[in-house]
Amino acid sequence: MAEVALRNVVKRFDEVEAVRSINLDIPDNEFVVLVGPSGCGKSTTLRMIAGLEEVTAGDIYIGGEIVNDLPPKDRDIAMVFQNYALYPHMTAFENMSFGLKLRRFPKDEIKRRVDNAARILDIAELLDRKPKALSGGQRQRVAMGRAIVRNPKVFLFDEPLSNLDAKLRVQMRTEIKRVHQMVKTTTVYVTHDQVEAMTLADRVVVMNGGAIEQIASPHDLYHNPKTRFVAGFIGSPAMNFIRCHMEQNGAGLRARISDKISLPVPASLTARYQPHSGKALILGLRPEHLTEPRRSDRDQNCEFDITLDVVEPMGMETMVYFTVDGQEICGRVDPGSAKGPGEVMRLHANMNHMHLIDPQTDAVL
Amino acid sequence: MTSAALSAPAKRRLGARSSLRRNRRWALITSYVFLVIFAIFFLIPPYYMIVTAFKSDAEVAHMATNPWIIADGITLDQFRILLTQTDFLTFFKNTVIVTLCVVAITMVVSVLAAFSLGRMKFWGSSVLATGIFLTYLVPDTLLFIPLFQIVKAVGLLNSYWGMVLVYPTLTVPFCTWIMIGYFQSIPKELDEAALIDGASHMQMLTKIFIPVALPGIIAAMIFAFTVSWAAFVYPMAFLYSADQQVLTVGTVTSLIRADVYKWGMLMAGALLAAAPPLVIYAFLMDYYIAGLTAGATKG
Numbered sequence: 001m002a003e004v005a006l007r008n009v010v011k012r013f014d015e016v017e018a019v020r021s022i023n024l025d026i027p028d029n030e031f032v033v034l035v036g037p038s039g040c041g042k043s044t045t046l047r048m049i050a051g052l053e054e055v056t057a058g059d060i061y062i063g064g065e066i067v068n069d070l071p072p073k074d075r076d077i078a079m080v081f082q083n084y085a086l087y088p089h090m091t092a093f094e095n096m097s098f099g100l101k102l103r104r105f106p107k108d109e110i111k112r113r114v115d116n117a118a119r120i121l122d123i124a125e126l127l128d129r130k131p132k133a134l135s136g137g138q139r140q141r142v143a144m145g146r147a148i149v150r151n152p153k154v155f156l157f158d159e160p161l162s163n164l165d166a167k168l169r170v171q172m173r174t175e176i177k178r179v180h181q182m183v184k185t186t187t188v189y190v191t192h193d194q195v196e197a198m199t200l201a202d203r204v205v206v207m208n209g210g211a212i213e214q215i216a217s218p219h220d221l222y223h224n225p226k227t228r229f230v231a232g233f234i235g236s237p238a239m240n241f242i243r244c245h246m247e248q249n250g251a252g253l254r255a256r257i258s259d260k261i262s263l264p265v266p267a268s269l270t271a272r273y274q275p276h277s278g279k280a281l282i283l284g285l286r287p288e289h290l291t292e293p294r295r296s297d298r299d300q301n302c303e304f305d306i307t308l309d310v311v312e313p314m315g316m317e318t319m320v321y322f323t324v325d326g327q328e329i330c331g332r333v334d335p336g337s338a339k340g341p342g343e344v345m346r347l348h349a350n351m352n353h354m355h356l357i358d359p360q361t362d363a364v365l
Numbered sequence: 366m367t368s369a370a371l372s373a374p375a376k377r378r379l380g381a382r383s384s385l386r387r388n389r390r391w392a393l394i395t396s397y398v399f400l401v402i403f404a405i406f407f408l409i410p411p412y413y414m415i416v417t418a419f420k421s422d423a424e425v426a427h428m429a430t431n432p433w434i435i436a437d438g439i440t441l442d443q444f445r446i447l448l449t450q451t452d453f454l455t456f457f458k459n460t461v462i463v464t465l466c467v468v469a470i471t472m473v474v475s476v477l478a479a480f481s482l483g484r485m486k487f488w489g490s491s492v493l494a495t496g497i498f499l500t501y502l503v504p505d506t507l508l509f510i511p512l513f514q515i516v517k518a519v520g521l522l523n524s525y526w527g528m529v530l531v532y533p534t535l536t537v538p539f540c541t542w543i544m545i546g547y548f549q550s551i552p553k554e555l556d557e558a559a560l561i562d563g564a565s566h567m568q569m570l571t572k573i574f575i576p577v578a579l580p581g582i583i584a585a586m587i588f589a590f591t592v593s594w595a596a597f598v599y600p601m602a603f604l605y606s607a608d609q610q611v612l613t614v615g616t617v618t619s620l621i622r623a624d625v626y627k628w629g630m631l632m633a634g635a636l637l638a639a640a641p642p643l644v645i646y647a648f649l650m651d652y653y654i655a656g657l658t659a660g661a662t663k664g
């Protein structure tokens with residue numbers, strides 16, 4: 001039961017400015033995911049909330065109070081680490097109850113809380129085992145149990161799933177989401193995996209180079225990225241960035257991407273992009289919006305022929321790669337319609353999902 | 366033609382495999398030869414000690430008999446005389462007291478020092494850690510003269526409590542060094558988790574670090590035990606009356622009178638003196654090796 005707020009928080013390690021003036025408001029019970037490339041300051045931000053790192057400047061609020069100078073134990077937070085950080089000489093039960101014992105909870109209360117957490121996490125039979133006798137996924141559950149029993153104001157997760165194999169990661173991801181729905185608590189979750197971010201978060205905070213690029217819901221982040229970095233970071237395979245020239249075409253606009261190919265800007269977007277007519281810009285188009293011509297929302301003007309370079313069948317769909325004007329572009333087509341490498345294929349660009357990026361500022365227009 | 370082309374590399378592969386096996390056999394033979402040589406080399410003195418301890422004075426003195434076997438029958442005379450007619454038991458008691466105190470002092474000091482130096486990073490901690498190790502490199506044969514002044518100044522000359530004071534100068538640096546390495550191998554997230562769980566630094570040490578680093582602590586204890594049990598230079602320099610003497614020096618000084626060596630009793634004394642370390646090693650060897658080689662605390 002607490003909201004978390006960061007106000008102009010800065011963290012400097014000697015020369016390195018790991019976090020530069022971050023502002024973030026997390027309402028009660030929200031699940032916020034910090035995502036970004038390696039070294040962007042996600043862990044540092046989380047550790048400052050936990051109290052494991054001091055802030056260089058700015059304020060951190062938990063439940064409306066400034067906690068800058070409170071030690072971790074007095075902040076009423078619980079943290080789950082990437083390497084689990086279970087106490088190797090204690091059983092799962094002792095691991096989970098350690099924090100409660102130090103806080104002098106009565107024995108039966110401890111037992112009740114641990115049993116409850118074990119039931120939520122489905123680890124009741126493992127409580128007598130030491131960490132060595134647990135699998136990676138089970139260790140991660142115990143680590144989560146250790147956080148849950150404390151019933152803290154805030155859960156902090158630092159890449160809790162990156163030591164697990166791909167299949168288990170997906171399973172534990174669902175598990176974390178389920179646990180959050182059962183144990184409503186404000187949660188800050190750090191990951192570099194954008195799929196994890198998109199699936200878990202109420203809101204995603206995209207960080208880059210120590211600063212926040214954008215804070216938005218997963219849906220918003222995908223459809224309305226604010227910067228080129230966010231547009232490229234969210235989505236897999238990444239959004240295509242294609243140099244284009246905005247041309248006036250009567251009342252409409254066309255994005256010319258090569259001598260032969262120019263794509264019409266939909267009427268609904270014309271007004272928005274009108275000021276940029278005549279400029280050299282970057283067209284952002286996700287692979288999933290570059291497909292074989294499909295019957296629905298088909299627009300003859302958006303079709304063009306290209307020669308395929310590489311074809312990657314993925315089962316449900318096929319990735320096709322081709323070059324326009326020296327730039328590699330990726331499309332995502334139905335496996336039945338894919339041609340072989342070197343062959344000519346007709347593609348359709350769904351321009352309703354286009355983004356325009358100013359190459360000078362990297363801002364999405 | 367195809368079969369010839371196929372069999373040629375196959376043969377070569379077979380040849381490669383058998384030469385690999387031959388190679389391995391030679392490596393094994395060589396290592397066995399050297400291991401046996403070393404085992405014999407190191408086991409001869411203890412064997413000699415055991416054999417001699419169970420002989421009568423007459424047989425020891427008789428030059429014509431084979432020194433490697435007991436010809437006149439096993440006798441416990443040496444032990445009986447040693448325990449009843451010499452100060453051996455006093456020496457033994459003094460050594461036990463000194464060793465227990467030294468091990469206790471060493472462990473308290475070095476675990477605390479290692480925890481603060483290895484974990485609570487503070488200004489100058491790494492320089493201090495190196496400095497502590499450097500003091501270990503100064504041999505006791507150089508130190509006993511200045512230490513004499515100190516021991517005398519605190520009034521502990523010719524008292525085994527003086528040993529309790531000076532032995533830690535030998536044990537603490539090395540044990541601290543072992544423990545620093547051990548504590549540093551414990552993942553940092555473990556103390557952070559404990560910190561979040563609400564542990565103070567002292568609780569972190571007693572509830573997390575000491576249990577997790579137990580193999581290292583046992584290794585350090587064995588080291589401290591061995592050093593203070595076998596120390597020779599300091600008791601030689603600082604103790605001179607029999608009631609204060611320890612085993613190492615006491616056995617030698619009381620059983621060698623001028624050029625009369627009581628070989629039987631010396632060996633019996635050596636055997637009894639070597640027994641406690643042997644027993645401890647036998648029980649804690651695995652810990653000792655694990656503690657010295659790695660801080661294996663994974664998961």
Ligand SMILES: Nc1ncnc2c1ncn2[C@@H]1O[C@H](COP(=O)(O)OP(=O)(O)OP(=O)(O)O)[C@@H](O)[C@H]1O
Pocket residue numbers: 013016017018036037038039040041042043044045192
């Ligand atoms: N204790 C430290 N001393 C000096 N620099 C540090 C320290 N901790 C982090 N940094 C630096 O701060 C920056 C941000 O680090 P941080 O660990 O927050 O990155 P991250 O986003 O969590 O990356 P990753 O995904 O790799 O975990 C990095 O450039 C890192 O080198």
Ligand SMILES: [Mg+2]
Pocket residue numbers: 042043044
């Ligand atoms: Mg990190």
